[in-house]
Amino acid sequence: MIAGKHVLVAGGTNFDIIVRATRLPDEHEKLRGNDYAAFPGGSAANTALGLVKQGCTAELVSAVGSDTLGTVCLDGLRAGGVDTSLMRVDTTTRTSMAIVLSSTTGKRMMTFAGADRDLAFNAVTEHDVARADHIHLVGDPTPSLGRLAELAHRTGRSVSVEWNGRDMSPLARGASLNLMNSDEASRLPEASPGDTAGTAQRYAKLLSGDVILTLGSDGALWASSNGRLVQEPTVPVEPVDRTGGGDAFNAGVIAGWLYGESPAQCMRRGLDAALHVITKTGAQP
Numbered sequence: 001m002i003a004g005k006h007v008l009v010a011g012g013t014n015f016d017i018i019v020r021a022t023r024l025p026d027e028h029e030k031l032r033g034n035d036y037a038a039f040p041g042g043s044a045a046n047t048a049l050g051l052v053k054q055g056c057t058a059e060l061v062s063a064v065g066s067d068t069l070g071t072v073c074l075d076g077l078r079a080g081g082v083d084t085s086l087m088r089v090d091t092t093t094r095t096s097m098a099i100v101l102s103s104t105t106g107k108r109m110m111t112f113a114g115a116d117r118d119l120a121f122n123a124v125t126e127h128d129v130a131r132a133d134h135i136h137l138v139g140d141p142t143p144s145l146g147r148l149a150e151l152a153h154r155t156g157r158s159v160s161v162e163w164n165g166r167d168m169s170p171l172a173r174g175a176s177l178n179l180m181n182s183d184e185a186s187r188l189p190e191a192s193p194g195d196t197a198g199t200a201q202r203y204a205k206l207l208s209g210d211v212i213l214t215l216g217s218d219g220a221l222w223a224s225s226n227g228r229l230v231q232e233p234t235v236p237v238e239p240v241d242r243t244g245g246g247d248a249f250n251a252g253v254i255a256g257w258l259y260g261e262s263p264a265q266c267m268r269r270g271l272d273a274a275l276h277v278i279t280k281t282g283a284q285p
Helices: 045-052 068-080 117-122 125-132 143-154 183-187 197-206 245-258 263-278
Strands: 006-010 015-018 033-040 057-061 063-065 088-090 097-103 104-114 135-137 159-161 176-179 209-216 219-222 229-230
Touching: 006 045, 015 045, 015 143, 033 045, 033 068, 045 057, 045 135, 045 245, 057 063, 057 068, 057 088, 057 117, 063 068, 088 117, 088 176, 097 135, 125 143, 135 143, 135 245, 143 159, 159 245, 159 263, 176 183, 176 197, 183 197, 183 209, 197 219, 197 229, 209 245, 209 263, 219 263, 229 263
Parallel strands: 006 057, 006 135, 015 097, 063 088, 135 159, 159 176, 176 209
Antiparallel strands: 015 033, 097 104, 209 219, 219 229
């Protein structure tokens, strides 16, 4: 286990409603689902919970509304062992929400922005950052999130960035770990068409930080800033619901890296954690 490693996670918290079906609906089609789940979620919140499961302590910087769903989210985080003392309760709006349509072949998502997390990011002090061993950033590359990256560098704390379909280059330079999936990587401005490994190596060089890609059924790929490339396979499974799988993977990789494990060992941690999540409905255990 990872003793004494404290991770400050900054990003979104929302309430998830997931409806499962054998396939995704066509436009204007009323498709009957075969299962549903409703629970707290959000990439940052899921990753914080995953880090606790990996043996770290996790503190979440995020925001919820002063509504029932916000209370449910906070209660779930606390029950999962996450420190919520830097969470902001926004009395002017509702808690963020994500509605997910999920099938074995993919998912579609609609979100409601809700509580302003940038205000929570801006309230974090240099002392708050210095108390952590590592900072993990999730969300749009806003000046507020960039400020946390700057505080981390100023205090000598390592940084990881979840790209999540966005070009996070503005605040990822100097980050030790850059986490994304292969589809997201293929859409980056400097991507090499049809060459996933080449894209990962190019961004590792551009950012001077390691790039870790999930490859679906092919496992994961780690491109180091020194040019080294490592791939780790996974166990083929039929996913029940992919929601939260990437967040669980990220938590495993970050924890393993903080523990000093090799890239292959870090990816193995992450892949095993992701398998645990995607073989049931919803990101929560």
